[in-house]
Amino acid sequence: MSMLNGEIAAVFKEMADLLEIKGENPFKVRAYRNAARVVENMGKSLESLVKEGYDLTELPGIGHDLSEAIEEIVFSGKFSKLEELKKEIPQGLKELLSIEGLGPKRIRVLYEKFNVTSLEDLSKLAESGEIYKIKGFGPKLVSKILEGVKLAKKSGRRFRFDTAKPYAEDIKRYLFEFKGVIKVEVAGSYRRRKETVGDLDILVVAENWEEVSEYFVKYDKVKTVVSKGETRSTVILQNDLQVDLRSVSRESYGSALHYFTGSKAHNIKIRKMAQERGWKINEYGVFNEKNEKIAGEDEEGVYEKMGLCFIEPELREDRGEIEACLQNGLPDLIKREDIKGDLHIHSVYTDGKASIKEMALAASELGYEYIAVTDHSKHLTVAKGLDEERIKIQWEEIDRLNEELEITILKGIECDILEDGSLDLKDEILSSLDIVLGAVHYKFNLSKKEQTERVVKALKNPYLHVLAHPTGRLIGAREAFEMDMDEIFKVCREEGKVLEINAQPQRLDLNDIYAKAAKEAGIKFSISTDSHTRDCLSFMEYGVNQARRGWLEKEDVINALTLNELKKFLKR
DNA sequence: GCCGTTTTCGGCCCGACTGTTTTCAGTCG
Numbered sequence: 046m047s048m049l050n051g052e053i054a055a056v057f058k059e060m061a062d063l064l065e066i067k068g069e070n071p072f073k074v075r076a077y078r079n080a081a082r083v084v085e086n087m088g089k090s091l092e093s094l095v096k097e098g099y100d101l102t103e104l105p106g107i108g109h110d111l112s113e114a115i116e117e118i119v120f121s122g123k124f125s126k127l128e129e130l131k132k133e134i135p136q137g138l139k140e141l142l143s144i145e146g147l148g149p150k151r152i153r154v155l156y157e158k159f160n161v162t163s164l165e166d167l168s169k170l171a172e173s174g175e176i177y178k179i180k181g182f183g184p185k186l187v188s189k190i191l192e193g194v195k196l197a198k199k200s201g202r203r204f205r206f207d208t209a210k211p212y213a214e215d216i217k218r219y220l221f222e223f224k225g226v227i228k229v230e231v232a233g234s235y236r237r238r239k240e241t242v243g244d245l246d247i248l249v250v251a252e253n254w255e256e257v258s259e260y261f262v263k264y265d266k267v268k269t270v271v272s273k274g275e276t277r278s279t280v281i282l283q284n285d286l287q288v289d290l291r292s293v294s295r296e297s298y299g300s301a302l303h304y305f306t307g308s309k310a311h312n313i314k315i316r317k318m319a320q321e322r323g324w325k326i327n328e329y330g331v332f333n334e335k336n337e338k339i340a341g342e343d344e345e346g347v348y349e350k351m352g353l354c355f356i357e358p359e360l361r362e363d364r365g366e367i368e369a370c371l372q373n374g375l376p377d378l379i380k381r382e383d384i385k386g387d388l389h390i391h392s393v394y395t396d397g398k399a400s401i402k403e404m405a406l407a408a409s410e411l412g413y414e415y416i417a418v419t420d421h422s423k424h425l426t427v428a429k430g431l432d433e434e435r436i437k438i439q440w441e442e443i444d445r446l447n448e449e450l451e452i453t454i455l456k457g458i459e460c461d462i463l464e465d466g467s468l469d470l471k472d473e474i475l476s477s478l479d480i481v482l483g484a485v486h487y488k489f490n491l492s493k494k495e496q497t498e499r500v501v502k503a504l505k506n507p508y509l510h511v512l513a514h515p516t517g518r519l520i521g522a523r524e525a526f527e528m529d530m531d532e533i534f535k536v537c538r539e540e541g542k543v544l545e546i547n548a549q550p551q552r553l554d555l556n557d558i559y560a561k562a563a564k565e566a567g568i569k570f571s572i573s574t575d576s577h578t579r580d581c582l583s584f585m586e587y588g589v590n591q592a593r594r595g596w597l598e599k600e601d602v603i604n605a606l607t608l609n610e611l612k613k614f615l616k617r
Numbered sequence: 618g619c620c621g622t623t624t625t626c627g628g629c630c631c632g633a634c635t636g637t638t639t640t641c642a643g644t645c646g
Binding site: 070071072073074075076077079080105106107108109110111145146147148149150151180181182183184185186189233243244246272274275276277279289304305307309312313316317319320325326327328329 | 646
């Protein structure tokens with residue numbers, strides 16, 4: 046039995062939801078939510094910390110009770126207080142919380158007066174008209190709730206970054222076309238380059254807000270206009286993505302941008318710092334004890350007044366960035382321009398859609414110095430994986446192309462890690478390759494112990510350089526397979542192995558949290574696109590986003606090395 | 618439930634919008 050941080054966080058979130066519906070002290074609710082966030086953001090396994098006897102109350106937001114709670118969850122797999130609460134509060138109620146317009150208070154009334162415990166109950170009550178007997182429930186609220194019920198049934202309310210991006214860019218373009226619009230910026234988790242976004246928060250500086258707002262809600266992809274106010278308008282697009290447009294004055298632009306970029310946890314920490322000085326920070330500015338505005342025009346000014354340097358949006362998660370800033374320890378984050386090559390590329394030899402030459406030329410256009418062709422190995426039969434014979438044929442072609450082309454093509458492989466942890470090709474082939482990626486492509490559901498042993502064994506193979514898409518997760522589709530990541534990091538460190546940040550927008554694997562933890566463990570990274578077509582080469586941007594969120598610098602990334610440096614690094 | 622050189626009680630970030638009121642509660646970000 047093993048317990049992932051995410052599972053512990055889920056217990057705390059559920060506690061928070063149920064306590065909230067029960068009408069408990071809102072600060073207690075907040076304490077649970079806060080603890081869930083802390084647990085989620087940890088790169089290290091809480092389970093192992095507990096077993097090592099670490100004092101959990103050292104963690105921020107974890108005190109005596111929650112520390113005991115974590116131990117209980119780790120050792121028994123259950124949290125007795127939650128089990129008790131579950132008996133008291135019907136399970137269905139917490140899914141009602143996700144409905145727009147329904148919070149704990151209204152849910153409680155619905156339950157107590159009409160025994161509503163599910164989306165179905167709620168629909169029926171609303172359609173029967175009985176719901177209007179509750180004070181505060183009018184026709185508009187009810188129709189909003191019914192809309193929300195429909196949406197909740199569809200589930201999946203977050204959008205992958207790459208899904209949201211074209212909309213964000215297009216709305217930006219659309220707004221800029223309107224007369225009087227001076228500035229437009231997409232804030233929120235989008236600006237922090239989070240792998241998924243819940244909605245788009247767009248700030249606009251304009252002389253004529255009313256007209257801009259009017260114009261905004263007429264954007265052709267708008268399905269419904271949710272609200273239209275004096276500082277904010279909200280719409281839902283046809284794909285159910287919510288977009289908020291906020292009017293911001295030029296003088297408050299920086300404060301507003303900071304405020305709406307978040308994260309919430311980052312903002313709260315900064316605001317508390319202000320509070321300690323007797324100051325106040327809101328979306329309009331930084332105000333001193335005499336309520337005089339002392340900053341707000343730009344973001345840099347807001348940070349400066351708080352004694353901080355500018356903190357890149359990707360870092361604003363309250364994962365230590367404020368403390369690091371105070372100690373001049375903020376990372377100099379890697380940029381897309383630092384990348385000199387792509388080390389995970391497929392070709393028509395296996396399941397790629399373009400020839401090696403086509404991929405190489407496309408990479409050349411991106412300004413790369415080198416690429417590695419890393420087709421699949423023979424175990425992956427569905428992808429026509431290469432055996433020892435066919436790979437030699439591929440080498441001949443690469444040799445010819447290297448004569449012909451400016452860009453350097455490295456001979457690589459994405460070699461399957463077999464169930465027993467051995468690699469899918471013979472050592473004499475592996476040893477002749479410039480770069481060997483190892484990857485798990487099947488048997489995702491081994492036990493944590495077995496999976497860890499499997500990958501550790503592969504990492505100990507002297508010819509393997511990089512562990513590709515290390516956890517196997519697919520955003521919104523497949524969970525990471527269970528592995529002891531602390532152990533994986535330890536072995537990588539000892540063996541000098543590289544971890545990939547796979548830039549495919551549905552993978553982004555390693556994720557930000559693990560990347561940060563792995564960096565702290567002293568591990569190097571490859572940020573690569575796993576491209577199967579020429580267009581996919583542009584996914585590099587997403588990989589770099591995730592790397593930045595994981596605090597990575599140029600020095601941490603092997604494909605930011607020049608070709609010569611890289612070759613030296615890859616030498617066994 | 619957490620937290621603490623103005624500490625072990627009494628605070629806990631802050632403002633906008635909506636729908637329903639007729640001065641505000643609930644919700645949201």
